[in-house]
Amino acid sequence: MRRALTLAANGPARGPHARVGCVLLDAHGEVVAEGWHRGAGTAHAEVDALSHLAPGEAAGLTAVVTLEPCNHWGRTGPCSEALVEAGIGRVVFSVEDPGEHSGGGKERLRDAGIPVEEGLLADEVEEFMRRWLVAARLQRPFVTVKWASTLDGRAAADDGTSQWITGAAARQHVHEQRAAHDAILVGTGTLLADDPSLTARGDGGELLADQPVPVVVGERAVPEGSRILQHPHPLIEERTRDLSAVLADLFAREIRSVFVEGGPTIASEFIRRGLVDDYLIYLAPTLVGGSRLALGDIGVETLDEARRLRVTAVTPLGDDLAIVARNQSGSSS
Missing domain, CATH: 3.40.140.10 (Cytidine Deaminase, domain 2)
Structure with missing residues (x-):
């Protein structure tokens, strides 16, 4: 066997x-x-x-x-x-x-x-x-939610700057994870704020052979001239905030794994709705303080309701750490 x-x-x-x-x-x-x-x-x-x-x-x-x-x-x-x-x-x-x-x-x-x-x-x-x-069992794509944060849990400084919290090795690792998934998903907030290309690239900026299908979730339109429109794969626009409906549509399109790389709002919503299978957190040995947390409201009001995770891998990447975790039961959060 x-x-x-x-x-x-x-x-x-x-x-x-x-x-x-x-x-x-x-x-x-x-x-x-x-x-x-x-x-x-x-x-x-x-x-x-x-x-x-x-x-x-x-x-x-x-x-x-x-x-x-x-x-x-x-x-x-x-x-x-x-x-x-x-x-x-x-x-x-x-x-x-x-x-x-x-x-x-x-x-x-x-x-x-x-x-x-x-x-x-x-x-x-x-x-x-x-x-x-x-x-196959849940009839929706496998969902990995990724974020990068400082040791004190911040995804950005108070002025909104976030490039770059992590170093070059961690950022390259992100591109490899993009290439390992069928699709990459962000919300319209991230799209409008950062104008990302959502491609998987190598050390020299070249496109990798495997590219995730870009997906944008939200009711606002994608502006003309957005970098995402130059992606090797056609953009999938999901004009809804219903994440279960989004995943059902992606599953029907034969997409079986999704890399969620939006900001705190969409990451928190996936967690709140219990739609996360793997967490991938890039942790930088940096402190910035302030209010720009990596996650927002995930539906936890008391410590008894905390989402208990099990760490399955810790990988040093330069000065940073890549941490993979899943729900303690092994199922989605």
């Missing part, structure tokens, strides 16, 4: 499809073939592995797969059916497919008389597939 997980990591991390790996074993536990999913419209991991064998060679083999074989016709056929037709003798998978239409593969396999075991290395695979699984 760990080999299948390694194979899965070869697939594209962005987009609507899960990264899945498959290993086919003979009766002695020796690897006969292996495969992984390479993206939309390509063979799924099980079919990719089977493609390396001649007709009949898969009979009696054990298929080890990170995700339950799918059971529906999409851009490709159902993997459960492919395994049945190939004569696979046993299937071991880690995590159940939460898809309303794609799930049910294990039942199809068992109905065909194929023994199925599930749950092997489930914790490791769940963590590896976390973004995709959260999106």
Whole structure:
């Protein structure tokens, strides 16, 4: 299963499809073939592995797969059916497919008389597939809220200046995180105040190969000549303050991960509504005092109502720290 997980990591991390790996074993536990999913419209991991064998060679083999074989016709056929037709003798998978239409593969396999075991290395695979699984289970994109602040929790000085709280290493790390998400989202307040381009760029200012789709949320129009209109991807304007509706629309557009990089207002609203899956905070060893807090009202009136988080990673970036945290329960805040 760990080999299948390694194979899965070869697939594209962005987009609507899960990264899945498959290993086919003979009766002695020796690897006969292996495969992984390479993206939309390509063979799924099980079919990719089977493609390396001649007709009949898969009979009696054990298929080890990170995700339950799918059971529906999409851009490709159902993997459960492919395994049945190939004569696979046993299937071991880690995590159940939460898809309303794609799930049910294990039942199809068992109905065909194929023994199925599930749950092997489930914790490791769940963590590896976390973004995709959260999106599939909640039917909305995985949401990362990012902000940069001083040690005393300020996102800007009292005169509004905020460039730059963090150093060059932290700022480059932000661009890498932008590139790792399907979309980047800001509110109209940030757009009008900062005129951001919302692109992912390298050390020399060049555009990275992967670019997040720009999304602006709010009722005010995007002014002509805004830098965001020069983005490599067309701008998505969400003329509403209903964040749940925004996420539902983005999910329908096959966006599965969103990087929220607006100011305190929109970040606080995502938190207040319980729509955050990961927090990414860049902490600078600086003090400025004043009233420009990194967050505003998040619906907490007493300490008993505080959002309790669990830190999952701390990365030094020059003099700064990048801190990743999630809700203590592991679900959204």
